[in-house]
Amino acid sequence: MTADEWLPPEGDVHVRIWLAGIVFDYTATAAAARNLIHDWRQRRWCAIELICDTIDDLRLLPRLPCERLFLGS
Structure with missing residues (x-):
């Protein structure tokens, strides 16, 4: 399954980034996640x-750093 098939056309999504064995959880717009x-x-x-499927409230997660850069604005 590709990201385009999974991501909703709009709204916020939960993005988890693994970097050097450390986990970072963020909320991002679907458009920013798609561009990322x-x-x-x-x-x-x-x-x-x-x-x-997450039990985390997306409002409690930090926004994706520099999210605007992935929105093209």
Whole structure:
């Protein structure tokens, strides 16, 4: 399954990034997550998970750092 098939067309999603064995959980817009994954496919510098079934309240997670950069604005 690709990210485009899983991601909703809009709204927020739970993104988990694994970097050097450390886990970072973020909330991001679906558009930013889609663009992040697109960039990641060009050069895989970490592991990324899209968390579908989560008990975490997305409002409690921090926003993806520099999320605006992945929105193209």
